Amino acid sequence: MRFAALSGLLIASALQSEGAAGQDLRIEHVTVVSPESTRELRDFNVSVHDGRITAVVAAAKDAPVRQAGASTLDGRGLYLVPGLIDSHVHLGSIPGMTDEQERAHPDIARAARDQIPRSYLYFGFTTLIDLISTPDEIARWKSHDPVPDTRFCGGAALMDGYPMNYLPKPQRYTGMPYMLVEPQDGVPLPPGVDPAVHTPQAVIARMKSDGAICVKTFFERGFGGVHDLPVPKPETIRSLVRAAHAAGLPVLLHANSAEAQTFGLDTGVDILAHGLWNADETAAPGELTPAVKSILDRVVTAQVGWQPTLQVLYGLQDLFNSGFLSDPMLARVLPRSLIDWYGTSEGQWFRAVVAADIPGADPGAALRRGLAVGIGRAAAATGYLAKHGGRLLFGTDTPSAPTYANPPGLNAWLEIHRLAEAGVTPPQIFEAATLSNARALRLDHDIGTVEAGKRANLLLVRSDPRQTVQAYDEIVKVILGGRVLDRKTLAANR
Numbered sequence: 001m002r003f004a005a006l007s008g009l010l011i012a013s014a015l016q017s018e019g020a021a022g023q024d025l026r027i028e029h030v031t032v033v034s035p036e037s038t039r040e041l042r043d044f045n046v047s048v049h050d051g052r053i054t055a056v057v058a059a060a061k062d063a064p065v066r067q068a069g070a071s072t073l074d075g076r077g078l079y080l081v082p083g084l085i086d087s088h089v090h091l092g093s094i095p096g097m098t099d100e101q102e103r104a105h106p107d108i109a110r111a112a113r114d115q116i117p118r119s120y121l122y123f124g125f126t127t128l129i130d131l132i133s134t135p136d137e138i139a140r141w142k143s144h145d146p147v148p149d150t151r152f153c154g155g156a157a158l159m160d161g162y163p164m165n166y167l168p169k170p171q172r173y174t175g176m177p178y179m180l181v182e183p184q185d186g187v188p189l190p191p192g193v194d195p196a197v198h199t200p201q202a203v204i205a206r207m208k209s210d211g212a213i214c215v216k217t218f219f220e221r222g223f224g225g226v227h228d229l230p231v232p233k234p235e236t237i238r239s240l241v242r243a244a245h246a247a248g249l250p251v252l253l254h255a256n257s258a259e260a261q262t263f264g265l266d267t268g269v270d271i272l273a274h275g276l277w278n279a280d281e282t283a284a285p286g287e288l289t290p291a292v293k294s295i296l297d298r299v300v301t302a303q304v305g306w307q308p309t310l311q312v313l314y315g316l317q318d319l320f321n322s323g324f325l326s327d328p329m330l331a332r333v334l335p336r337s338l339i340d341w342y343g344t345s346e347g348q349w350f351r352a353v354v355a356a357d358i359p360g361a362d363p364g365a366a367l368r369r370g371l372a373v374g375i376g377r378a379a380a381a382t383g384y385l386a387k388h389g390g391r392l393l394f395g396t397d398t399p400s401a402p403t404y405a406n407p408p409g410l411n412a413w414l415e416i417h418r419l420a421e422a423g424v425t426p427p428q429i430f431e432a433a434t435l436s437n438a439r440a441l442r443l444d445h446d447i448g449t450v451e452a453g454k455r456a457n458l459l460l461v462r463s464d465p466r467q468t469v470q471a472y473d474e475i476v477k478v479i480l481g482g483r484v485l486d487r488k489t490l491a492a493n494r
């Protein structure tokens with residue numbers, strides 16, 4: 001049984017924005033915890049001007065004179081940490097809703113689209129990377145307020161491969177501006193497709209001028225009922241990587257099988273955008289075979305970024321969990337009207353699609369059994385990398401498929417717990433979601449730490465995230481480009 005994220009059903013989009021300019025702000029007598037330093041800075045003052053951190057100084061040494069008009073936050077008893085970064089999201093669609101359903105329920109959709117950016121902020125995510133987007137789609141996402149800082153990758157899918165296979169022909173050829181074409185002798189291209197526009201070099205040039213900060217490409221032969229999708233040739237991806245690196249863009253590969261991750265290591269991509277879900281199916285849950293270990297050892301040696309995306313598989317299972325929609329945590333991130341709609345037979349459409357692929361009277365139980373090996377392997381592989389110096393990056397792939405069970409913001413909170421269960425320590429989780437993500441996406445000049453000069457994307461929390469992951473649900477204030485947001489005001493159904 002093979003599983004993968006159905007991102008193709010959600011072809012999304014993106015463009016960057018700096019957000020609203022923040023007011024002058026001073027956070028006083030706070031303990032600063034920042035990933036570049038193992039020290040915690042007790043009783044410090046942090047000043048913010050025009051959305052950027054201007055000073056991080058011991059309160060005892062800070063100038064007593066205040067800037068006129070600056071607001072202050074009393075940080076006594078609190079920790080100041082960098083805003084979190086989710087380096088793998090898809091923001092184009094409302095989770096679990098098709099475009100057609102969205103048009104049929106405009107009120108539910110409006111409430112959902114307004115809440116979703118807040119839900120990421122509610123769980124501390126001030127920066128999101130949409131891995132398959134376009135400037136138009138990101139402009140739509142950015143029309144809400146408040147909204148996390150959002151950047152995007154261009155999706156360089158092989159023509160007719162994953163995830164283009166989910167789009168109908170011939171629209172698919174115009175819907176993926178950055179698709180790659182590998183012309184073959186004697187095989188005509190679809191009308192209107194000019195191979196010169198779809199070489200690795202041309203695709204990278206177009207992405208770069210559209211404002212993408214990264215490249216997402218794919219190695220996926222299929223899952224569910226699909227097994228024979230075309231995959232790119234190694235030389236195509238090597239050229240893509242060369243062109244991307246020349247343009248300053250890191251390359252992420254959708255790769256969740258042993259074959260795909262090996263392909264990524266062989267072609268020099270920077271980040272593997274999933275855990276190792278699919279490998280030797282005869283292994284026991286949690287067993288790492290020598291073949292899998294040798295892939296993981298190469299991941300460590302090459303310091304390739306690795307996004308475990310463990311919660312994705314649980315989100316698939318939760319479609320069949322009858323208690324999921326009444327979980328009070330869900331009511332913190334989604335409008336009541338949307339949750340109620342998910343419970344209708346119309347809202348259960350994707351559950352029905354998944355169930356139809358699974359033989360037997362109890363598809364939920366069969367799915368859980370089928371996923372146990374993949375989940376066990378993915379968790380064991382994550383723990384192995386954590387123990388051996390792998391470069392773990394925090395990415396959730398929210399919502400990963402048209403499922404409602406990987407909800408925005410909450411999914412990240414759940415992923416944090418999956419990582420902890422897999423043996424990733426609190427300091428490693430903290431670093432993965434801040435500085436490691438910033439470095440991997442080449443944003444570390446701007447975000448990822450609490451340092452003068454960086455954008456003031458910060459969280460005030462009640463405990464130290466390097467001590468306990470509980471800190472991520474003890475957020476008091478979310479500071480977005482210097483703008484202070486009370487966490488309570490970000491919740492749904494408040």
Ligand SMILES: [Zn+2]
Pocket residue numbers: 005007088089090131397400
């Ligand atoms: Zn994805």
